[in-house]
Amino acid sequence: xxxxxxxxxxxxxxASFSQQLEAGNLIPEYGKTFKIASPGFKTDTSAVFKVVFxxxxxxxxxxxxxxxxxxxxxxxxxxxxxxxxxxMQVALVIHGKAVWDxxxxxxxxEKNHEVRQNPNLDLIEALSEEGVEIIICGQSAxxxxxxxxxxxxxxxxxxxxxxxxxxxxxxxxxxxxx
Numbered sequence: 001x002x003x004x005x006x007x008x009x010x011x012x013x014x015a016s017f018s019q020q021l022e023a024g025n026l027i028p029e030y031g032k033t034f035k036i037a038s039p040g041f042k043t044d045t046s047a048v049f050k051v052v053f054x055x056x057x058x059x060x061x062x063x064x065x066x067x068x069x070x071x072x073x074x075x076x077x078x079x080x081x082x083x084x085x086x087x088m089q090v091a092l093v094i095h096g097k098a099v100w101d102x103x104x105x106x107x108x109x110e111k112n113h114e115v116r117q118n119p120n121l122d123l124i125e126a127l128s129e130e131g132v133e134i135i136i137c138g139q140s141a142x143x144x145x146x147x148x149x150x151x152x153x154x155x156x157x158x159x160x161x162x163x164x165x166x167x168x169x170x171x172x173x174x175x176x177x178x
Contacts, residue, residue, distance in 0.1 A: 024076020026085060027126045030064065031072025033080070045082035049074075050089040052165065052173040056096040061112035064119045065101045067178060068092060071127055074176075085130070091168055092127070095137035095161035099146045102136055107150040121152055128154035137161035 021032040051074065055067040071090050079085055094102060100111050101120045108118035124134060136151065139160045148157060158164040169175060 022080075024072065024080065026075045026079050026130055027072040027123075028076075030069050030123050030126060031074070031076045033073055033077040035080075043078070043081045043083065045084075046087075047083070048087045048089070049078060049083065050171075050173045051176050052091040052093060052168045054161075054165065054175060054177040055092050055094045055098045055101075056161075058097050058101055061108075061115045062119060064123045065098060067098070068094075068101065068120060068123055068127070070176075070178070071132055072123065075127075075130055075132075089173070090127075090131070091133040091135060091164075091173060093135045093137065093158070093161050093164045093168070094155070095140040097140075097144065099136055099140045099144050102134070102151045102155050103146060104150060104152060107146075124152050124154050135161075135164045137164070 020034055022035055023029075023032055053067065053071050053074075055065065057065075057067065059066055071092055074090060075085070075088060078088060100108065101118070102124060103111065103118055105117045105121065109116060128134060134152075134155045135158050136146070136155045137160050138157045141147070141151070141157060151157075165175065
């Protein structure tokens with residue numbers, strides 16, 4: 001429940017203060033951020049940021065998945081703060097019903113009759129172009145009948161989300177879970 005309230009707060013805050021949101025340089029169409037003047041906790045712009053986002057839920061079928069868009073926000077805000085994009089290694093591990101958010105348009109429409117196009121595909125492509133590794137849980141995909149043929153070509157299938165999360169963390173990625 002806390003997670004849902006947090007996401008709603010972020011979405012409501014974004015809607016209320018949209019005039020203050022800034023587009024990013026890396027993925028301008030997604031992941032807008034607020035400018036923070038003189039933060040007391042300084043960003044180490046020389047650090048290598050290795051993060052994996054655990055994406056396990058869906059929201060509105062007609063909007064990009066807010067958890068997937070968080071990766072764009074991460075890239076945009078850190079690049080604007082002075083972190084070299086080469087020093088950001090980002091991965092998404094998608095599982096549960098969120099696997100439907102990687103479907104090609106015709107298959108997405110089968111799951112969401114009121115929506116003509118998957119609003120996540122352009123976001124997934126933009127993330128992929130910035131080097132984000134997008135991994136789908138093979139267990140969830142099989143359970144929800146999401147095959148390689150039905151999924152975006154920008155995703156990789158793993159044995160499971162658990163496998164991918166453990167391996168990435170073993171390789172120094174820090175888990176971000178909302």
